[in-house]
Amino acid sequence: MTTRALLRVAVALIVGSAVAAQDVALTEGQADVSITLNGQQIIISRTQDTGAILTGEFAKTSRPCPAFCIQPVIPAAGVTPAGELEVIDFLGGNVANNTGLLIDARVPDWFNKGAIPGAVNVPFATLGSKNPYQADILRALGAVPINDGFDFSNALTLMIYGNGPWDAQGTHAVQALIAAGYPPALIQNYRGGLEDWLHLGLTTVLP
Amino acid sequence: MIRSVVALFAFAVVLCGYIVLRPSDNGRAMPVVSNDAAVTRAQTDAILAPVAATAILTNSAVIQAPQRNTAPGINVPVDNSTMVSTAANVLAGLGLNVDPNPDAVEDDPMRRMTAGVLSGIGAVTGNTVTTASQDPTPTSALELLVVQALKEGQNDDYIDTLVNEAATAGTITVPEILVTSDGRVDTHVLLTSIIAQATIAAGGVAPTAPERPEGVEVRIVQRATESQQYRFYTVRSGDSLGAIAMNFYGDVGKYNLIFAANRSTLSSPNNIRVGQRLTIPDA
Numbered sequence: 001m002t003t004r005a006l007l008r009v010a011v012a013l014i015v016g017s018a019v020a021a022q023d024v025a026l027t028e029g030q031a032d033v034s035i036t037l038n039g040q041q042i043i044i045s046r047t048q049d050t051g052a053i054l055t056g057e058f059a060k061t062s063r064p065c066p067a068f069c070i071q072p073v074i075p076a077a078g079v080t081p082a083g084e085l086e087v088i089d090f091l092g093g094n095v096a097n098n099t100g101l102l103i104d105a106r107v108p109d110w111f112n113k114g115a116i117p118g119a120v121n122v123p124f125a126t127l128g129s130k131n132p133y134q135a136d137i138l139r140a141l142g143a144v145p146i147n148d149g150f151d152f153s154n155a156l157t158l159m160i161y162g163n164g165p166w167d168a169q170g171t172h173a174v175q176a177l178i179a180a181g182y183p184p185a186l187i188q189n190y191r192g193g194l195e196d197w198l199h200l201g202l203t204t205v206l207p
Numbered sequence: 208m209i210r211s212v213v214a215l216f217a218f219a220v221v222l223c224g225y226i227v228l229r230p231s232d233n234g235r236a237m238p239v240v241s242n243d244a245a246v247t248r249a250q251t252d253a254i255l256a257p258v259a260a261t262a263i264l265t266n267s268a269v270i271q272a273p274q275r276n277t278a279p280g281i282n283v284p285v286d287n288s289t290m291v292s293t294a295a296n297v298l299a300g301l302g303l304n305v306d307p308n309p310d311a312v313e314d315d316p317m318r319r320m321t322a323g324v325l326s327g328i329g330a331v332t333g334n335t336v337t338t339a340s341q342d343p344t345p346t347s348a349l350e351l352l353v354v355q356a357l358k359e360g361q362n363d364d365y366i367d368t369l370v371n372e373a374a375t376a377g378t379i380t381v382p383e384i385l386v387t388s389d390g391r392v393d394t395h396v397l398l399t400s401i402i403a404q405a406t407i408a409a410g411g412v413a414p415t416a417p418e419r420p421e422g423v424e425v426r427i428v429q430r431a432t433e434s435q436q437y438r439f440y441t442v443r444s445g446d447s448l449g450a451i452a453m454n455f456y457g458d459v460g461k462y463n464l465i466f467a468a469n470r471s472t473l474s475s476p477n478n479i480r481v482g483q484r485l486t487i488p489d490a
């Protein structure tokens with residue numbers, strides 16, 4: 001091996017290490033996002049370890065279906081589908097200016113293991129008509145009780161997610177809201193859910 | 208030259224070693240299992256013991272059947288409120304604090320989850336909404352009317368006339384189980400229920416069902432393996448589903464048992480008719 005070849009190897013290794021140390025940004029030129037929600041600051045960024053991989057629950061590929069079937073991106077007509085960037089924009093826009101709410105539709109056990117920053121846990125079952133307190137939740141979402149139901153004209157815009165593309169909890173939440181009269185135009189669905197969020201190494205928080 | 212290249216190479220190897228072996232921050236990729244659920248329960252306040260107030264109530268609303276004018280064909284406007292919550296709200300209006308849903312077990316998971324949801328939404332939006340059960344203030348016109356009359360110390364007959372006039376005029380709506388077979392509002396069962404709740408709130412014993420309710424017909428049906436006892440009741444003038452439930456179970460809240468057992472002939476709880484034969488299931 002010539003000295004020149006050795007030099008090339010050394011230079012390649014140094015350059016390679018420099019690449020490994022580079023930030024994992026959200027998008028080109030944007031490393032992270034800082035949002036203030038009701039006086040509390042949240043920062044969304046990505047895991048900087050380029051070798052990180054998912055393990056455990058969210059690494060599974062083949063859960064049994066029925067039970068964990070592939071979910072539609074649009075669970076009901078008129079609902080807007082969303083991805084990670086839309087979720088982040090939603091937090092910085094609608095949620096920050098009090099016109100929207102990011103809803104984690106999973107049961108509390110899941111929510112408490114880690115959730116998207118700024119999300120509120122509204123388990124899908126609490127939105128169903130079988131919950132005797134359903135009306136209280138609709139009121140909290142800005143619906144105004146009128147004679148024959150609710151007036152949703154000043155209701156919050158909702159972004160809803162579950163565990164991921166295989167999990168029906170978000171789908172159920174969207175459908176329960178629409179059955180209660182919530183306008184589909186005010187509902188956005190992040191089907192990727194926590195699994196896709198984690199797959200991109202995005203920040204999660206423990207409530 | 209060779210020496211400097213070798214030195215550079217050695218440095219690169221050390222650097223690579225560090226990159227490979229450095230402590231990874233994999234931990235950030237998966238959320239750590241948290242400790243217990245942060246969902247907390249917003250409980251209703253401890254039940255006050257309104258002994259004195261119960262006495263007042265018992266005085267003004269003695270259990271005596273209010274006089275019933277038969278005026279069939281009146282369409283009483285109903286709402287979907289429940290008798291139990293109406294009575295609780297009336298009591299709340301009188302300054303007594305009663306759990307409007309005494310049948311709900313302490314650990315009603317829906318109620319607990321809903322309370323968690325509401326506090327979660329409140330934390331983000333800054334708007335606080337409590338569940339209706341946490342906020343038992345009189346809201347319906349019926350509740351306000353009854354509260355006002357009880358505060359004035361009016362007697363049962365007065366309240367009965369007042370409520371029925373308002374219902375006929377359409378200025379109030381009533382829980383559907385209060386509608387009698389002749390289209391009036393059964394204020395008797397409402398007042399009885401208010402007293403029952405106040406008694407329970409004061410630490411008293413809940414009223415029990417009468418030993419042998421009037422007008423009941425018992426049939427024993429023999430089957431191959433068992434004999435089943437059925438009770439039937441024929442609706443009379445002035446009966447409401449709430450009153451029938453009170454007669455058989457000592458609890459208007461159990462009207463649902465009767466309603467469910469008679470769904471084939473009863474379209475809604477406010478639609479009972481004189482002469483109708485109702486199956487009365489065991490409580």
